[in-house]
Amino acid sequence: MASSCDPQHAPAGDVGAALMMIDSRLRAIYDEKDETDPEQQQLIDQYAASLGPDGIDDLLDGSCTLIYMYMRWLRTAYEDHDRDPIEYVIPSLVASMRMMPRSFPAEVIPTMVGLVVAAGTDLSPNLWRKQYGYWTKEELTPLEATTFLLADHINRLTEDNDFATRLISDALRRAEKG
Structure with missing residues (x-):
């Protein structure tokens, strides 16, 4: 029986924008800065503000796709x-x-772990999460941070600070060529 959380039913969202945000965070950490470059952060904030409700949904879906x-x-x-x-x-x-x-915050850790477990068991993280209603404001930063932590985990495993970004960029290029 097919699951309602089957990835084939999930919107991919704006994977490119989500990847840009994660790559920016990774570069800030790997360049041994304590935080993102203020100018870079301002550009990201301006971009996020320009998205509107549908764009934000696409970014959330893109993060779940990552x-x-x-x-x-x-x-x-x-x-x-x-x-x-x-x-x-x-x-x-x-x-x-x-x-x-x-x-x-302690109360979002189970949700973030649930997203990763859903993905790890071949379920769509965004469809799994949507069973419980719309994203809360308190979950937005943890969602980005969860995506970041997974990318960093991959980079540490491969001993290549750009591997996770390249992995997705290559997949996007292959999908465009179709």
Whole structure:
């Protein structure tokens, strides 16, 4: 029986915009800055403000698509070594979330972990989340941070600070060529 959370039924959203935001955060961290360049942050904020309600929904869906794609890659990588990706990704993710209480208030951690588990079990994170209503304002920063943490996890595994961004960029290019 097909699940209502089957990824084939999920909108991809604006994956390019979501990737741009995550890549910006990764570059800020890897360049050993404490935070995003204020000018870069201003551009991101202006872009987000210009989206409108439909654009925000597309960005949220795009972030969930990134979570799904990152977990598919992690699932393949871990299963190639006879490991369960949930067993290796979730504890690290939760530990990181708990160290960032301003980005991850305790009450959103189960939702963010649920998104990752949904993706790790081949369900659409955005359709899984939509079962519980519309996104809350309190979940927006944690959603971006969850996507960031997965990208960083992949980059650390591959020992390549650009791997997660390149993984998605390459997939987008292949999809455009069709």
